[in-house]
Amino acid sequence: xxxxxxxxxxxxxxxxxxxxxxxxxxxxxxxxERTREVVSTDIIPNARxxxxxxxxxxxxxxxxxxEWYVCEGFQLVLKKQxxxxxxxxxxxxxxxxxxxxxxxxxxxxxQQAYCNRPAREAVRALSVCDSSTDVDSEPERxxxxxxxxxxxxxxxxxxDCSFASSTGKVSESTSVCSGSxxxxxxxxxxxxxxxxxxxxxxxxxxxxxxxWLREPMTLSDLLRFVVExxxxxxxxxxxxxxxxxxxxxxxxxxCVESWPxxxxxxxxxxELAAFLDLPRFPDITESCFLHPDTLCMKYxxxxxxxxxxxxxxxxxxxxxxxxxxxxxxxxxxxxSTRKVKYDVLAAAVIVVVLKLLFLLDDHYxxxxxxxxxxxxxxxxxxxxxxxxxxxxxVIKCSLDVEQxxxxxxxxxxxxxxxxxxxxSVKKKSKVLRRxxxxxxxxxxxxxxxxxxxxxxxxNPSSFQLSWSEENTDGTCFHGHSLKGILQExxxxxxxxxxxxxxxxxxxxxxxxxxxxxxxxxxxxxxxxHFVLRLFSFLLRIQPSxxxxxxxxxxHKLFNKKLCKKPKYNTGLRK
Amino acid sequence: xxxxxxxNFRKSKEVCLSYIQDxxxxxxxxxxxxxxxxxxxxxxxxxxxxxxxxxxMIWRIGTEILCNxxxxxxxxFNSFIEQMKTLGVKRYLKVxxxxxxxxxxxxxxxxxYQNLSLAESWxxxxxxxxxxxxxxxxxxYRGLLDYYSWSKQKNILLKYxxxxxxxxxVEQEMHSCFRKAAANLKEIIKIPGVWDLFVxxxxxxxxxxxxxxxxxxxxxxxxxxxxxxxNPNAHVYFYQFLKxxxxxxxxxxxALKILHDIVPSHELMIDFNxxxxxxxxxxxxxxxxxxxxxxLDYAGWKxxxxxxxxxxxxxxxxxxxxxxxxxxxxxxxxxxxxWPAFHFSRYLAxxxxxxxxxLSYEKALVAxxxxxxDCKYFKYVSHQGCKAQVKRFRTLKKFVNKxxxxxxxxxx
Numbered sequence: 001x002x003x004x005x006x007x008x009x010x011x012x013x014x015x016x017x018x019x020x021x022x023x024x025x026x027x028x029x030x031x032x033e034r035t036r037e038v039v040s041t042d043i044i045p046n047a048r049x050x051x052x053x054x055x056x057x058x059x060x061x062x063x064x065x066x067e068w069y070v071c072e073g074f075q076l077v078l079k080k081q082x083x084x085x086x087x088x089x090x091x092x093x094x095x096x097x098x099x100x101x102x103x104x105x106x107x108x109x110x111q112q113a114y115c116n117r118p119a120r121e122a123v124r125a126l127s128v129c130d131s132s133t134d135v136d137s138e139p140e141r142x143x144x145x146x147x148x149x150x151x152x153x154x155x156x157x158x159x160d161c162s163f164a165s166s167t168g169k170v171s172e173s174t175s176v177c178s179g180s181x182x183x184x185x186x187x188x189x190x191x192x193x194x195x196x197x198x199x200x201x202x203x204x205x206x207x208x209x210x211x212w213l214r215e216p217m218t219l220s221d222l223l224r225f226v227v228e229x230x231x232x233x234x235x236x237x238x239x240x241x242x243x244x245x246x247x248x249x250x251x252x253x254x255c256v257e258s259w260p261x262x263x264x265x266x267x268x269x270x271e272l273a274a275f276l277d278l279p280r281f282p283d284i285t286e287s288c289f290l291h292p293d294t295l296c297m298k299y300x301x302x303x304x305x306x307x308x309x310x311x312x313x314x315x316x317x318x319x320x321x322x323x324x325x326x327x328x329x330x331x332x333x334x335x336s337t338r339k340v341k342y343d344v345l346a347a348a349v350i351v352v353v354l355k356l357l358f359l360l361d362d363h364y365x366x367x368x369x370x371x372x373x374x375x376x377x378x379x380x381x382x383x384x385x386x387x388x389x390x391x392x393x394v395i396k397c398s399l400d401v402e403q404x405x406x407x408x409x410x411x412x413x414x415x416x417x418x419x420x421x422x423x424s425v426k427k428k429s430k431v432l433r434r435x436x437x438x439x440x441x442x443x444x445x446x447x448x449x450x451x452x453x454x455x456x457x458x459n460p461s462s463f464q465l466s467w468s469e470e471n472t473d474g475t476c477f478h479g480h481s482l483k484g485i486l487q488e489x490x491x492x493x494x495x496x497x498x499x500x501x502x503x504x505x506x507x508x509x510x511x512x513x514x515x516x517x518x519x520x521x522x523x524x525x526x527x528x529h530f531v532l533r534l535f536s537f538l539l540r541i542q543p544s545x546x547x548x549x550x551x552x553x554x555h556k557l558f559n560k561k562l563c564k565k566p567k568y569n570t571g572l573r574k
Numbered sequence: 575x576x577x578x579x580x581x582n583f584r585k586s587k588e589v590c591l592s593y594i595q596d597x598x599x600x601x602x603x604x605x606x607x608x609x610x611x612x613x614x615x616x617x618x619x620x621x622x623x624x625x626x627x628x629x630x631m632i633w634r635i636g637t638e639i640l641c642n643x644x645x646x647x648x649x650x651f652n653s654f655i656e657q658m659k660t661l662g663v664k665r666y667l668k669v670x671x672x673x674x675x676x677x678x679x680x681x682x683x684x685x686x687y688q689n690l691s692l693a694e695s696w697x698x699x700x701x702x703x704x705x706x707x708x709x710x711x712x713x714x715y716r717g718l719l720d721y722y723s724w725s726k727q728k729n730i731l732l733k734y735x736x737x738x739x740x741x742x743x744v745e746q747e748m749h750s751c752f753r754k755a756a757a758n759l760k761e762i763i764k765i766p767g768v769w770d771l772f773v774x775x776x777x778x779x780x781x782x783x784x785x786x787x788x789x790x791x792x793x794x795x796x797x798x799x800x801x802x803x804x805n806p807n808a809h810v811y812f813y814q815f816l817k818x819x820x821x822x823x824x825x826x827x828x829a830l831k832i833l834h835d836i837v838p839s840h841e842l843m844i845d846f847n848x849x850x851x852x853x854x855x856x857x858x859x860x861x862x863x864x865x866x867x868x869x870l871d872y873a874g875w876k877x878x879x880x881x882x883x884x885x886x887x888x889x890x891x892x893x894x895x896x897x898x899x900x901x902x903x904x905x906x907x908x909x910x911x912x913w914p915a916f917h918f919s920r921y922l923a924x925x926x927x928x929x930x931x932x933l934s935y936e937k938a939l940v941a942x943x944x945x946x947x948d949c950k951y952f953k954y955v956s957h958q959g960c961k962a963q964v965k966r967f968r969t970l971k972k973f974v975n976k977x978x979x980x981x982x983x984x985x986x
Contacts, residue, residue, distance in 0.1 A: 258582030411590040412612040415583050420618075431618070437657055438614050444654060445611045445636070448643050450604035540579045 066243045068179070070186045070253060071107060073240065074197050077254075078103055080232040080239055081206050088230060088460055090215050098209040105276045106205075110195060178249035187249055195275045199233065199256045204269035206231075211269075211330060212281055216289035218343040220539040221462060223260050227540075230460045233260065238419040247422050257415060262541050270339055273332035284328035284342075291328065292317045295346035303534055304395060304467045305350070306386050306480045311493075312353045313346075320556040322349075341549070347535040348549035352557065354531055357485055357495045358388055362525040364497060372484040386480035392530070394475045398465060399534060406537075464538060502558065503551045517551035519544035587616045587628075594635055603643040610635055617661070629661040633669065641676070648680060663701055667693060667708035674715060683719065690716040710762055714772055717758025721775040724751035728782070752779055763792065766801040774811065786819060797832070806840065809833040813842065823849065827858065834865050839872035847884045851891075860901055863888055867905045876917065877926075882936035889943050893977050903984050906944055917941075918951035927958050935959070935966060942974035946981035 082095035178184060186196070195201075203226065207219050226233045237246050237254045246254065273281075284290050289298075296313035300306075317323040328340055358365040369388040376384050416438070422431040467476040486493050503524070507516045521529050521543075532543040539546070578585075590613045597606035613635075616628035636654055640646045655673045659666055670693035677686035693712050696702070702709070727748035734741055759776040763769045773796050780789040793815050797808035813829040830846040843865050850862030866885045875881050892898050906913075918941045926934035938955040945952065952974060959967025 259580060261580055407589075408593070410581055410586055411593045411609060413581065413586045414612060414615060415586070416615045416618055434618050437661070438617050440657065441614045441617075441632070441636070441654075442611045444650065445607045445614070445639070448604065448639065448645060449608035449611060536579070542579060 066241075066245075067181050068244050069182050070180045070250075071197065073180060073237075073244070073246075073250070073254060074202060075103065076240060076244075077199070077202050077232070077236050078205060080236055081202060082209075084231045085206065085210070085217075088217075088225065090210065090217065091213060094209050094213055094215070098212050099205060102205060102209060102212075102276065106195075106197075106272070109276060110197075179245035179247045180250050180253075183249040183253060186253060195271060198268075199236075199254065200260050200264050201268050201272065203233065203260050203265045204272050207265065208269050208273060211290075214282055214284065214288050214290060216462075218290065218295070218539075219262060219266060219341065220343045220541065223262060223265065224464075224540055225460055227259050228460065234415065235417040235419070238417050248424060251421050251423065255421060262539075262545075266339075266341065270330075270332070273330065276332075278332045281330040281332075283325040285325055286323065290342040292322060292342070292346050292349055295342060296349055298462075299346055299350055299535070299538070301467075301478065302463055302465050302538065303350075304391065304465070304475075304477050306482055307478050308480075308482045309350070309353060309357075312357065313349050316349055316352055316356075316553070316557065320553055322553070322556075338552075341545075343539050344541070344545055344549045345553075347539060347546050348553050351528075351531055351535070351546065351550050352553050355528070356500060357482070357497060358527075359497050359499055359501070360525055360527040360531065361501060362527055364499075365527055368485050368496070375484060382481070384474075384480050385484040386477060386482055390474075391477050392527075394477075395534065396530070399537060402464070403537060500558075502554055503547060507551060507555055515544070515548055517544075517548045519547040583616075583619065587613060591631065598635070598638060601642070603639055606635070606639050607643065610639065629658075630665065633658045633661070633665075637672075637676070648677075648682065651676070652685075663698055664704070666696065666698070666701070667705045667712060670696075671708055671712055671715070674712075683722070687716065687719045690719065710765065713758045714762035714769075717755045717762070718772060718775060720751045720755035721759065721779065724748055724755055724779065727751065752783065755779060763796065766799070766803065768803060768805055769796070770805070770807050770811075773808075777811070777815065781818075789815060790819075797829075804836060806833060806837045809836070810840075810842065823853070827853075831861070834868070838865075838868040839874060840869075843869040844878075844880050844884060847888070851884070851888055856898075859888075860898075863892075863901055863905060867909070870917070871909070877930065877933060879930065879933045879936060882933060882940065886936040886939040889940055890973075893943055893980055899980065899983060902944070906984055910944075914945060914949070918945060918949060920950040920954060923951045923954040927955055931959075931964070935970065938967075939970055939974070942970070943977065943980060944984060947971075947974050947978050 078099060079095075082099050086092055086095050180186075203222065207222055210217050210222065222231070225231045232239065234256050236256075237250075240246060286293055288294065293310075293314050296317070297310050300309055300313070314323075321327060322340075322345065327337075328342075330339065331337065354360060358368060365388045369390070372385040372387045373389065376387065416435075418435075420428075420431045420435045422428045467478065469476050469479060485496050487496050488494075504517050508518070510516050519532075529543070532546050535546050536543040590609055593609045594606050594613060597603075597609060610632070613628070614632060617632065619628070636658070637651075640651045640654055652673075655669065655676075659669050659673075662669075670689060674686045674689045674693075677683075677689065690712050694709070694716060727744050730744055731741065731748060734744075756776065756779055759772050759779070763773055763776060773792065777789045777792060780786070780792070793808070793812040796802060796805075797812045802808070809829060809832050813826065813833065816826055816829055827846075827849065830842060830849075833840055833842060834846060847862045847866040847869075850858045850865065853859055853862070866881065866888065869875050869881055870885060889902060892902060917937065923934070926937060934955045938952050938959075941949055941951040942956070947953070947956075956967055956971045956974070960971060
């Protein structure tokens with residue numbers, strides 16, 4: 001990717017790599033003499049792992065496993081994740097090129113590889129305290145326990161301190177504290193400067209690559225696939241090769257005991273993009289999946305709202321200029337622009353449109369619905385008018401069912417896998433015995449469960465809810481008409497509803513409280529809350545995030561009115 | 575809204591536990607078992623820092639499910655418990671003990687005995703000392719089971735004896751059971767606590783082998799040692815023992831006196847009052863009156879003919895002797911506000927008369943003395959009795975009429 005020279009033969013810039021590591025022109029197959037360091041992203045079985053960077057290192061005895069570095073572990077993880085994404089339909093370019101290159105760039109920038117003095121060197125200095133039996137005599141060297149407590153993530157792994165401490169003082173060299181060579185160093189160094197790699201960050205990498213390629217997968221989709229098990233994340237270490245031993249501090253690095261959090265993955269992605277000095281990402285245009293027009297269409301279908309609403313979402317998008325490529329495209333270096341969460345944005349647009357058309361003040365929408373119901377009862381021609389009440393009932397029913405399922409899934413979530421974890425080799429037998437007992441007990445009580453638990457995961461699907469026009473029970477609202485709530489004025493279709501209420505009159509200062517708006521359920525109409533809850537479920541994020549986005553859009557939409565009359569909560573539209 | 579979209583290990587196990595709890599409360603054992611299978615992996619994160627960690631949870635929940643689930647067998651239960659025993663060494667003896675209880679509840683006495691014996695031989699460094707209490711209990715229950723065997727063998731022997739047979743082996747076994755039982759039972763009752771069953775068994779053994787002195791010691795310790803929690807039964811046992819062995823009236827009275835203090839409504843109060851009434855000492859007779867009045871303060875005695883007849887007899891005797899009317903006055907003083915409604919209402923008069931003539935007779939006597947011949951109760955009952963031409967009621971009427979001034983004195 002870094003190679004931008006024109007081909008000598010055909011003047012194209014379309015390079016590939018031969019097996020020998022030389023560049024060749026894809027257009028005319030001209031092979032150059034230029035080579036580049038080949039980095040194997042595959043683990044070659046029955047051979048030692050290739051070093052990522054130059055330099056000698058010690059080999060350990062064969063039976064104790066390979067020496068491996070933490071970043072090699074993460075590389076494996078990324079590879080697995082990329083493969084899974086490819087299986088889900090993402091183009092292979094993501095795995096073969098984009099993610100690879102991002103990763104290499106990261107290694108280079110964080111000085112773990114591709115540079116003159118890899119940070120690894122420092123490890124050797126630390127591990128020289130081999131046979132020292134007195135830990136206290138080395139005040140600079142952090143104790144095993146101290147390292148355990150350093151990580152700011154996962155409180156659960158922190159409580160494992162007591163487990164580790166029961167093994168007594170650790171006086172051996174660092175290689176006993178972790179299977180990886182630099183595990184302890186990894187936890188020690190200041191993560192903020194060099195953007196220390198973490199498991200959630202692997203997802204940031206993935207999302208960044210997806211975004212670069214403008215793949216039709218939002219961040220909420222990605223995270224949902226992770227939770228559903230379609231993308232390796234939890235217990236991904238079980239795919240590490242046998243010889244790559246994982247224990248001690250490695251657990252703190254590679255073990256995951258919580259679901260990835262949208263905000264965290266997203267903000268890390270932004271940090272990462274800036275850290276890697278990436279240029280402006282490929283433009284998000286109207287033909288992209290991530291463009292609000294497309295995403296709104298998708299979500300409208302998913303929540304069973306009439307297709308006609310799409311016209312309105314497009315109008316709003318246009319009006320507040322959030323369909324522009326400049327607004328939507330990620331430019332890492334630019335700190336002034338607010339970064340876009342495509343899924344949240346699209347959801348918020350729909351919410352705004354619903355507010356525009358139905359007001360959602362717990363009165364008007366039901367009123368409109370009653371009118372539509374009357375009309376539908378008396379007049380069967382021309383297709384049904386959309387009735388908010390009917391839609392609400394259908395959706396609430398489905399939402400409750402799905403939510404209940406999700407709640408049970410949360411209770412039934414299994415975190416452990418066959419490959420056991422242990423902090424030190426001493427504890428290995430105990431851990432294995434426990435594992436055996438767990439398996440026995442699960443089997444015993446599983447038999448008493450009655451029905452056999454279906455071992456399959458739900459098939460990965462972009463749509464969580466689906467509705468079909470063919471259903472004769474009238475539960476599909478896609479084709480319903482909005483005629484009942486619209487009127488024509490000066491040749492333009494407008495809503496009958498003349499009013500609008502703002503979620504907030506004034507936006508917060510993001511720097512002070514971290515958000516632009518705050519949400520409390522009791523302060524808002526129940527219909528509004530319902531709609532938020534609906535999208536909150538689909539996107540698996542807190543309603544407050546969507547609410548925040550709604551506030552921002554509203555403020556852009558009613559900008560003029562707000563500037564003129566800051567005191568009024570409602571205002572005429574258009 | 576509690577629909578959080580975050581989740582971590584601890585939270586998901588918390589949620590899982592609440593599902594188990596709901597299922598158990600609704601007796602949905604299959605569902606509880608289902609969710610338990612997902613909870614079980616928390617054993618792999620059990621570091622025993624919490625008050626009640628996963629291993630204890632699983633032990634308790636698993637036990638409950640296996641006890642109630644229709645498809646579960648005792649074999650499964652045993653296999654489960656054996657696994658639980660290996661989970662936490664700090665809880666080992668407790669699990670053994672509860673396992674034994676469970677087996678006993680299911681009538682598997684031999685298995686329970688084996689389990690207890692096995693547990694008794696357990697040693698584990700300092701844990702043995704730490705779990706000393708549980709160990710004592712295990713030994714005590716084993717001792718109890720030994721007593722139970724002894725008792726069976728004793729009955730066999732007695733039966734043989736009647737039939738003229740003798741069986742040395744049974745006799746020897748019986749004696750060996752006795753030794754084992756006695757040793758363990760003796761130990762447990764040394765510890766302050768409520769050991770009714772153990773004490774009774776031990777005393778039974780001692781009495782059989784003629785060691786009355788020791789039995790006396792044991793019972794009196796159990797009843798009077800202040801370190802032991804107040805236990806009415808202890809006094810009852812002691813009293814019964816004394817009675818069995820022909821103890822003096824004095825000791826019997828002193829044994830029952832304490833019982834009266836602790837449980838004035840105890841059924842032995844009738845015996846007590848009877849004993850006291852007969853006494854030559856004034857103080858004792860006085861106490862007797864106090865005892866019987868106190869017993870009748872309790873609703874459970876309202877329709878007890880024997881109790882009323884005791885009171886009636888004593889009251890009549892006092893009235894006839896014309897001495898110690900002040901005793902009645904003292905007792906009646908604190909009761910005159912509420913006994914009339916409690917015992918002597920017109921409704922009760924009717925009911926008592928219909929249901930139990932003797933009861934109404936005794937009560938009427940008491941009412942007549944305490945409340946006078948014009949009181950509702952007496953009037954109704956005596957009228958009914960005389961109408962029915964029952965002789966004693968006529969006698970009663972005459973008696974009360976004769977001594978009616980007494981009422982005036984009593985009522986002050």
